[in-house]
Each structure stands twice: as structure tokens, then as C-alpha cells.
Amino acid sequence: MINMKSLKYLSLYIFLWLFASCNKHQTISMHWDETGCSNPWDSFITLDSFTLEEYHQEINDYLTSEGITVNHISSELDSSKIELCYACHCKTGRVITINISKGDERKLKQLSGNNQFGLSFY
Numbered sequence: 001m002i003n004m005k006s007l008k009y010l011s012l013y014i015f016l017w018l019f020a021s022c023n024k025h026q027t028i029s030m031h032w033d034e035t036g037c038s039n040p041w042d043s044f045i046t047l048d049s050f051t052l053e054e055y056h057q058e059i060n061d062y063l064t065s066e067g068i069t070v071n072h073i074s075s076e077l078d079s080s081k082i083e084l085c086y087a088c089h090c091k092t093g094r095v096i097t098i099n100i101s102k103g104d105e106r107k108l109k110q111l112s113g114n115n116q117f118g119l120s121f122y
Contacts, residue, residue, distance in 0.1 A: 026102040027071055030121045031095050032112075033081055037088040038119060040111045059096065068107050072099040089119065 032039065041062035047054050056073040063070050075096045082093035098121075100108060112120040 027099055028102050028105060029097050029099045030105065030108055031097050032121055033119070034075070034092045034094040034096055035088060035119065036086065036090050036092060059098070063098065063100075063108070063111075066107065066111060068104045069101055070098060071101070073097070 041059050044062040044065070045055075045058045047058060052075065056075070059073055060070045073096065075094050077093050078095050079093055081091050081095065083090040098108065109121050
């Protein structure tokens with residue numbers, strides 16, 4: 001027969017296991033304000049012809065090579081973010097949205113590192 005103390009521990013174990021397994025599979029969307037040439041994946045891009053789908057695929061390939069599992073990548077133009085300059089850190093106005101597992105959030109944030117322009121995933 002199971003005593004009450006064992007039942008409490010069993011219940012606690014089951015709750016913690018369920019909580020941890022649910023959290024692991026949560027997804028989040030992170031955003032990156034694209035720049036002229038200061039994006040983490042810029043040195044990885046090898047496109048000859050250039051479409052948005054191919055660009056998203058190249059970003060996906062880069063993130064996969066960094067150990068990040070990508071669920072989906074999209075982008076949209078936000079005209080309020082366009083910076084009219086030609087420096088590498090100037091924002092193009094395109095906001096790239098990357099949907100990943102919550103467990104990969106830290107890895108993705110580390111890719112932007114402490115770059116000299118203060119750019120980061122948000």
C-alpha cells in the first residue's frame with residue numbers, strides 16, 4: 001500500500017516532469033532589425049540569385065549550423081525603422097522574425113553578442 005508521503009513525492013515528481021516537458025516545446029518569436037551588412041548571418045550567405053524565400057532559407061541554414069532549430073522565418077518592412085545611410089549598421093527597415101523553440105532563445109541571443117553597434121535579437 002502506498003503511504004501518504006510516497007504519494008506526495010510521486011505527485012510532485014509527475015507535476016515537475018509535466019511542467020518541464022511542456023516548457024521545452026514552447027515556441028517563441030524573436031526579431032532582428034536587418035542592417036546593411038552587420039547581420040550575424042552575412043558571412044554565411046552565398047546566394048547568386050536573390051529572392052526573399054532564398055534569403056530566409058540561408059538564414060535558416062546559418063541558424064541550423066549554430067545548433068538552433070528554426071520553426072519558421074518571415075520578414076516584413078517597417079518603414080519607421082529605415083535609416084537612410086550607407087554604413088553597415090544602418091537598418092534597412094526589414095524586420096526578420098524567427099520562430100524557435102524557447103530552449104534555443106539563449107543561443108540565438110548569443111549570436112548577436114556584444115557587437116559594436118548594440119544590435120541584438122529582441
